[in-house]
Every structure is written in C-alpha cells, then in structure tokens.
Amino acid sequence: xxxxxxxxxxxxxxxxxxxxxxxxxxxxxxxxxxxxxxxxxxxxxxxxxxxxxxxxxxxxxxxxxxxxxxxxxxxxxxxxxxxxxxxxxxxxxxxxxxxxxxxxxxxxxxxxxxxxxxxxxxxxxxxxxxxx
Amino acid sequence: xxxxxxxxxxxxxxxxxxxxxxxxxxxxxxxxxxxxxxxxxxxxxxxxxxxxxxxxxxxxxxxxxxxxxxxxxxxxxxxxxxxxxxxxxxxxxxxxxxxxxxxxxxxxxxxxxxxxxxxxxxxxxxxxxxxxxxxxxxxxxxxxxxxxxxxxxxxxxxxxxxxxxxxxxxxxxxxxxxxxxxxxxxxxxxxxxxxxxxxxxxxxxxxxxxxxxxxxxxxxxxxxxxxxxxxxxxxxxxxxxxxxxxxxxxxxxxxxxxxxxxxxxxxxxxxxxxxxxxxxxxxxxxxxxxxxxxxxxxxxxxxxxxxxxxxxxxxxxxxxxxxxxxxxxxxxxxxxxxxxxxxxxxxxxxxxxxxxxxxxxxxxxxxxxxxxxxxxxxxxxxxxxxxxxxxxxxxxxxxxxxxxxxxxxx
Numbered sequence: 453x454x455x456x457x458x459x460x461x462x463x464x465x466x467x468x469x470x471x472x473x474x475x476x477x478x479x480x481x482x483x484x485x486x487x488x489x490x491x492x493x494x495x496x497x498x499x500x501x502x503x504x505x506x507x508x509x510x511x512x513x514x515x516x517x518x519x520x521x522x523x524x525x526x527x528x529x530x531x532x533x534x535x536x537x538x539x540x541x542x543x544x545x546x547x548x549x550x551x552x553x554x555x556x557x558x559x560x561x562x563x564x565x566x567x568x569x570x571x572x573x574x575x576x577x578x579x580x581x582x583x584x
Numbered sequence: 585x586x587x588x589x590x591x592x593x594x595x596x597x598x599x600x601x602x603x604x605x606x607x608x609x610x611x612x613x614x615x616x617x618x619x620x621x622x623x624x625x626x627x628x629x630x631x632x633x634x635x636x637x638x639x640x641x642x643x644x645x646x647x648x649x650x651x652x653x654x655x656x657x658x659x660x661x662x663x664x665x666x667x668x669x670x671x672x673x674x675x676x677x678x679x680x681x682x683x684x685x686x687x688x689x690x691x692x693x694x695x696x697x698x699x700x701x702x703x704x705x706x707x708x709x710x711x712x713x714x715x716x717x718x719x720x721x722x723x724x725x726x727x728x729x730x731x732x733x734x735x736x737x738x739x740x741x742x743x744x745x746x747x748x749x750x751x752x753x754x755x756x757x758x759x760x761x762x763x764x765x766x767x768x769x770x771x772x773x774x775x776x777x778x779x780x781x782x783x784x785x786x787x788x789x790x791x792x793x794x795x796x797x798x799x800x801x802x803x804x805x806x807x808x809x810x811x812x813x814x815x816x817x818x819x820x821x822x823x824x825x826x827x828x829x830x831x832x833x834x835x836x837x838x839x840x841x842x843x844x845x846x847x848x849x850x851x852x853x854x855x856x857x858x859x860x861x862x863x864x865x866x867x868x869x870x871x872x873x874x875x876x877x878x879x880x881x882x883x884x885x886x887x888x889x890x891x892x893x894x895x896x897x898x899x900x901x902x903x904x905x906x907x908x909x910x911x912x913x914x915x916x917x918x919x920x921x922x923x924x925x926x927x928x929x930x931x932x933x934x935x936x937x938x939x940x941x942x943x944x945x946x947x948x949x950x951x952x953x954x955x956x957x958x959x960x961x962x963x964x965x966x967x968x969x970x971x972x973x974x975x976x977x978x979x980x981x982x983x984x985x986x987x988x989x990x991x992x993x994x
Contacts, residue, residue: 476656476664478649478888485899489656489888517888524661548647548955556890565890568901576714579897579904583717 468546470512478549479515479538481556487538488517488561490550491524494537514539515550517561536561595812596722596870599729602633602816603823604871605685605841606678606778606928608864611820612844613929614771615827616837617763620752623821625772629779630817632972634809636943639950639961639969640785641805644792647955651789651946652885658945667941668886671782672879674938677931678783679875680914683709684924685868688841693861699919706915709872713907718794718893721873728866734859735822738851744829752828766990773979773986774929774993777936779817780976783878785942790881794894802959826851840925880907929992936983939976947973 468474470493479487496513504510518536523529538561544553556562573579614622640651649657656664686709687701694701712721788809797805826847827838838844841864849857877893884891884903891903918924947969950961961969 471660476661478653478657485895486884486888486890489653489886491661521661521887525665548649565901568905569898573901573904574898576897578715581715582896583715583893 473546474512474515479517479552480549481552481559482544482554483556484551485556487552487556487559488515488536490515490517491521492516494535512540515543595726595729595808595815596874599726599732599812599816599819599867599870602630602779602784602813603729603732603819603867604678604778604874604928605681605688605868605924606781606932607816607820608685608823608844608867609838609841609925609928610771610774610778610932611823612827612831612838614775615824616831616843618768618771619828619832620749620821620824621755622768622772622775623753623824624755625775626779626817626820626824628975629776630813631968632776632975633780633784634813635965635968635972636780636946637785637788637813638806638809639965640789640946641792641797641809642802642959643946643949643955644789645797645801645805646799646957646959647949648793649949649955650793650881650885651785651942652882653888654949655942655945656886658948659941663941664886667938668882670934670938671786671882671942674781674931674935675783675786675875675879675882676910676914677927677934678781679872679879679910680917681924681928681931682868682872682875683911683914684918684922684927685841686865686872687918688924689861689864689868692842692845693858693865699921702915702918705869705872706911709869709876710908710911712873713876713893714897714904718791721893722791725866725870725873729863729870731859731863732819732823732867734848734852734856734863735819735826738848738856739822739825739829741851741856742826742829742847744825749825749828764990766986767993769982770933770986770990770993773936773983774932776975776979777934777939777983778932779820780939780943781932781935782938782942783875785946786878786881787874790877790885790892794892796894799959876907876911879910880904933983933987933992936979938980940973940980943973943976 474493475490477490479490481487493512494514494516495510498510514537516535516537519534520530520536538552538559542552542554543550545551557566611626643654644650652668655667659667683702683705684698686705687698690696690701690705691698792801792805823844827844830847830850831838831843836843836846845857845860848860880903881891883889883906884900889902890900892900897904947961947966949955950969951966953960
C-alpha cells in the first residue's frame, strides 16, 4: 500500500497556505494606501477538472477582487469579463498584507473609488481638502 | 497637558461607547426597576471591554490592522460577511438611536420638537466627520462628556441610605420579587451587550490607526483603556444609583430621557440638570460620531477600501459615501416617528448576539506572531480572554430566548 499523498518537496523558500495567507488579505499600494482585499486567486493554465499530479505545479497569475466576491459568498460563476485582476507581477511584497509596486490609481480594481471621488465626493465642498 | 489630551481616544470611546443613549436609558431603567442588583454586570462588562479593547488596540498599534480587516482575514469571506451584515445593521440601529438621542437631548434643552432637531443633528454629525480633524473631535466630545460626572455628584447630594445600596450590590433585591428571573437576566444581557458593543472595538482599533499608533504607543493605549472604560462604567453605575435612590421607591418606570434626568434635577436643581443635559448632548453626539465612523470602518475594512479621517474625503470616497448614506437612512427612519429609546433597547440586545464573531478573531490574531511579533498575548490575558469568550457565547445564545420569555423585559 503506497501513501496516496506524495512527500511535500523540501523548499528553502517560505511556504504559504493560499487560504490562510493569501485569500482575504488586504492589498496596499506602493504608498501604503488600501487598494482592495484579495477576494480570489487566478491560477495559471490549469484546466477545470485537470488532475494535479499529472502536470507541473500551477502558479498564481493574479489576485482577483470585486464582483467575484459574490461567488465566494453565494456560489455561482463570475463572467470572465467582470473579473478585476491585479497581476502577480505587480506584487512587491507579501507580509500580513500584500504590497504592490504601483499606485492604486493605476489599477482597474479602483475604478469605482476614482469615479466616486471625481464625480460625487470630490464635488461636495471640502471634499478635496485635508481635514482641519 | 499633552499626556492628558493623549487620553482622549479612550475617554471618547468610553463616553461615546459606554455611556451612549442606550446606556443612559438602560442604566436608568435598570436602576429604577432592580436597584443596584445588576451593578455586577456592568463591572464584568467593563473588565471584558477593557481586555478586548486593549487587545484590539495592541493589534492595531503593532500590525497596523484594524479589527474588521482581522475579522475578514481570520473568519474568511463568508463568516466575515455574516458578521459584517449583523454588525452593520446593529450599528445602523445604534446610529439611528444616537442621532435620535441628540435630538431628544436638544428637545429637553429647548422644548422644540425633536422632528426639527433630527436633520440638524444628522447634518452636524456629518459636518464634523467631513471637516474636523480626528484629534479635535475626540478631545472636544470627550471633555464635554465629562459633564456627566454630575450624576456621580448627585449620588452624594441625594444623601442615600448607603447600607441599603450596599445590600443591593450584594443582590438583596429591593423590589420584593415583582420582577421575574427571566426579566432580570434579560436586562443583565442588555447591560452586558451595551458595555461590550462591538462598535467600541471597531472604533478604538480604527482610531489607533487614524492616530498612527505604533509600538511606542502601547503604554498610552493601555492607560487609555484603563482610564476611559472604567470612567464610563462609573458614570453608568452612577446613573443607575440615582435612579435607584429617587425613582425606585416611587415605582417610577423610566420610559423617556427626561426621566433619566429627574434624579439629578432633584439633587442639584436647574444648574445640575443643565450640566447633565450638556453631558447628554456630548455623549450622544460622541456616540453618533463613533457609530457613523464605525459603519464606514467596518464596510471599508471588510472590502479593503481606502478609509480614514486622516485622508481627505476624496481619497476615501466609498468610506465617506457609506457614512453619508447611513446618516440619511438613520435620519429618515427617525422622521417616521419611531422612539429612539425603543430602538436602543433592542440594539443592545442584538449586539449581545453578534459579540462572539467579533471577539474571537481579535483573540486569535493577538496570539499570531506573524502579526504581533514578540507582543503576543501573555498567558494571563489569554486565560481571561477565553473566560470572557465563554461568557460572551452564553450571553449570545441566551439573548433571543430570554427576549421571548420576558417579552423584551416588559
């Protein structure tokens, strides 16, 4: 009788648990401003139903945020066009938060924040001033 | 002077969180019906809130993470969402009650109808959140809220029978068994819920982030908690005592805010009543600020939005929009003519139900070295944390059955 689970490969790098250390973590931009929370992860080129042992280990290609949260809460599937991704290549650091190497304004994930800021909140008198 | 003002966050959290409209009324109701036989609950509640507020403040200072980020992080999207929905609704109820409380206090002061004061109160709360710096907000409301000390003074002016009061503390019921055990325990949970309301830790931990607390500020955080909350508890007990001295012997049941004021007026006349009213306005205003901010904090932290008063509003647009909507909804609900006092009585019991989902993640993260480094909980803190978690779970499970059996304490 062989062990169904192969021995985990020994690694020098840090081992992180996707559910514990990646999902639901806060993402900050290069200046430390909050961007989003990691609602889901995009795994590169892994087909649905494909058996893991038959292929090389998949990699995480993007953090996903936004409408996809509803599928984690209630099930179902988000249309691919509505996925708001932050590419893994933008991640500068992973600690108790994700830190990106770009500013939050440059990301698609924050479009609603930017729209509200310029069209609604910024137009109310005092909306663009530091609190005194 | 700086050290004194440094206490402001604790004092505001306590004045607005501990002695809000819910507590003003609940303490007075309890005092007028049960004397001091429920004072032990306030004492247990204050130990609990000190313990967990201090823990959440420490987590915020060391890791920079406020409480709702941690709730989502540790409980996951689904359970975190359940907690968000519950906390947010309770918070909205409390916010509504507080704005109503400001209007009622102003009505007592001016005898203008509260309907006129509701929009004024809501807009004033919004303006302060929109424009005023966090430190000014805490100092002014915290200091004015101290006017409530007049209740403690009134206790002495009323020359009570200390022996009988002492006996009530030791559970010798003064009401000759006219109240059923279910009612007694229902009010015990209401008092416990109002002492440990989740928005106090949302506010305290987010306030720590707003003020950019770091490892260096841990001592200040501890002093804040240990001065602020016991002060709140003391004021809350003082309100109970005045009601127990003046209202209980006459079988007067507290159903409105003006009755909370009666004992003070009897003890110190008009001046004392005016000071107490000033305290009411400050405490309810402080609580309205806290609950409004907490509604923004909890939503923004769950979804990862940019938040905080230290940012200009346009830099935290969704956070500010949330608060505007909450204030509009709260004022709208009040304008339908509901009684804020009644809303507050329900909201404290509902908050008892939501307590475990808020306090468990704080306890877990306060033990996580990834977040806390060497500042994780010690054994004693963990022991008391677990003891309180058990109490919290019992209160949470018992709340609804007791509410039904006692017909919500009536």
